[in-house]
Amino acid sequence: MQLSHGGETSPTGAPVARWSVEQVLALAPDAASRKAGTRLGAAGPWSGTGCDATGAVWGLCKGSGSTTYRTVVDTTGPAYACSCPSRKFPCKHALGLLLLRASDDAAFRPAEPADWVATWLAGRRARAAQKGGSSAAGGDGARGPVDTDAARKRAERRAERVTGGAQELEQRLGDLLRGGLAATDRSGYGLWDETAARMVDAQAPGLAARVRELGAITGSGAGWPVRLLEECALLHLLDTAWLGRDRLPDPLAATVRTRVGLPMSAEGPPVRDHWLVLAQYDTPDSKIVTRRIWLYGRGSGRTALLLSFGAAGRSPDRALPVGATIDAELTPYPGGGQLRAELGEQFGTTASAGPPPGIAAAAAPAVYGNALREDPWLEAWPVTLRDVIPVPSKDGWQLADAHAGAQAGADADADSTADEPADGPADARTGSALPIAPAALSRPGLWKLVALSGGGPVTVFGELGHRGFDPFAAWDPGEREEGGGTTGGSLVQLV
Numbered sequence: 001m002q003l004s005h006g007g008e009t010s011p012t013g014a015p016v017a018r019w020s021v022e023q024v025l026a027l028a029p030d031a032a033s034r035k036a037g038t039r040l041g042a043a044g045p046w047s048g049t050g051c052d053a054t055g056a057v058w059g060l061c062k063g064s065g066s067t068t069y070r071t072v073v074d075t076t077g078p079a080y081a082c083s084c085p086s087r088k089f090p091c092k093h094a095l096g097l098l099l100l101r102a103s104d105d106a107a108f109r110p111a112e113p114a115d116w117v118a119t120w121l122a123g124r125r126a127r128a129a130q131k132g133g134s135s136a137a138g139g140d141g142a143r144g145p146v147d148t149d150a151a152r153k154r155a156e157r158r159a160e161r162v163t164g165g166a167q168e169l170e171q172r173l174g175d176l177l178r179g180g181l182a183a184t185d186r187s188g189y190g191l192w193d194e195t196a197a198r199m200v201d202a203q204a205p206g207l208a209a210r211v212r213e214l215g216a217i218t219g220s221g222a223g224w225p226v227r228l229l230e231e232c233a234l235l236h237l238l239d240t241a242w243l244g245r246d247r248l249p250d251p252l253a254a255t256v257r258t259r260v261g262l263p264m265s266a267e268g269p270p271v272r273d274h275w276l277v278l279a280q281y282d283t284p285d286s287k288i289v290t291r292r293i294w295l296y297g298r299g300s301g302r303t304a305l306l307l308s309f310g311a312a313g314r315s316p317d318r319a320l321p322v323g324a325t326i327d328a329e330l331t332p333y334p335g336g337g338q339l340r341a342e343l344g345e346q347f348g349t350t351a352s353a354g355p356p357p358g359i360a361a362a363a364a365p366a367v368y369g370n371a372l373r374e375d376p377w378l379e380a381w382p383v384t385l386r387d388v389i390p391v392p393s394k395d396g397w398q399l400a401d402a403h404a405g406a407q408a409g410a411d412a413d414a415d416s417t418a419d420e421p422a423d424g425p426a427d428a429r430t431g432s433a434l435p436i437a438p439a440a441l442s443r444p445g446l447w448k449l450v451a452l453s454g455g456g457p458v459t460v461f462g463e464l465g466h467r468g469f470d471p472f473a474a475w476d477p478g479e480r481e482e483g484g485g486t487t488g489g490s491l492v493q494l495v
Helices: 021-026 031-039 094-105 116-136 150-178 180-184 190-201 205-217 224-243 252-260 363-374 402-417 423-431 444-455
Strands: 048-052 054-060 068-074 079-082 270-286 288-298 303-311 325-332 341-350 380-393 396-401 431-433 460-464 469-475 490-495
Touching: 021 490, 031 048, 031 094, 031 396, 048 094, 054 116, 054 205, 054 341, 068 094, 068 431, 079 094, 079 150, 150 180, 150 190, 150 224, 180 224, 190 205, 205 252, 224 252, 252 363, 270 469, 270 490, 288 325, 288 363, 303 341, 341 490, 363 380, 363 396, 363 460, 363 490, 380 431, 380 444, 380 469, 396 402, 444 460, 444 469, 444 490
Parallel strands: none
Antiparallel strands: 048 054, 054 068, 068 079, 270 288, 270 325, 288 303, 325 341, 380 396, 380 460, 396 431, 460 469, 469 490
């Protein structure tokens, strides 16, 4: 799903992107908003529509009765404003306006913004400039001087509580092993729930979350004691790492603090780049909704993760159009790998220019293994796979290297002619394929990927972990390059 544009230019000189229908629908906070916004994506209820060269679009939407709602979107943010009473961002009127813009360019004529539009845009940009100036000047002067001594004492008190919790957890893990893991299913979930509550009291939410995951493993199917032992070992490793954090290298110590659950702030110099929005998806639980947005820097070659949170049942406010490329600054968080970052100043949104450079499936496990050196508790690592084909396997599906498969087939034919077993090529095929993670097998995105491939090679972005590869986005095959590769066309989100 690539962006298109009508030839207008932004103040930075880059073309102003016009989002596709798929990208607009991906911004919807929930299914109800998506459905309601789709109904407003036609010209009928709209009047006074317009756009300008800075990326703003606006219009008047007829509501129930005589009510008319004023809606404006700054696509360089994106940011939304509407006079309707909805508390969702974007609301159905903003979605409808963007859907109309995506499907009917003739409904919008370049014009000077109406007064109410100009007032909102001026206020928004003034606040952004003030925020940038405050950051450049050292930042939080309006809030007064920071009491560093008080902050240090609070951090020390919390560290003491976390240390007490880690020591108690070590004792409980020891008791668990002495009693035998296979007997834990008779204790029920109460054992884990009570232990997790103790970690919450110790202000170590990261430890508490891992303890709750242990409770879900017990009795989860054949071989669960082995899986429980593996997770207990990782939890023990985290406990001992916290207790000996003073002896760890600084990046690993920062990773341990993050895994335990201590709050961390983005630090270091910001990285300005043209960031391709690879994927965006929400992970809900009983208390919050976590939104993950994956970005790839065209110039730096870095992959970054933006996290935002919303209350249970509500999506986070931050949303970026998948497939867009934003000119922005990101500030990385400390820790192994430094994948997580904070989104800073944005300078505009431009059209996408195809997928990032990928690697062969056979090379991906080594990339994940290297990442584990930085963070032993890492569940998965972002990877872009080049020229892979989704094929069915005994236990589900896998992504096979297109070129390795073709070579293996040729070798197999030669071996068959020589009346010799084809053990070598079979091993090559196995080593050049990655199993698709169980979580992805039940999602409709898997069938999108299969249909997109049509038996041919595609480029796929996702996360590779010990459970397999979880695909998040793919690019259609595009045009063939010399040597058998593909350029990669429009992006299709799979989550």
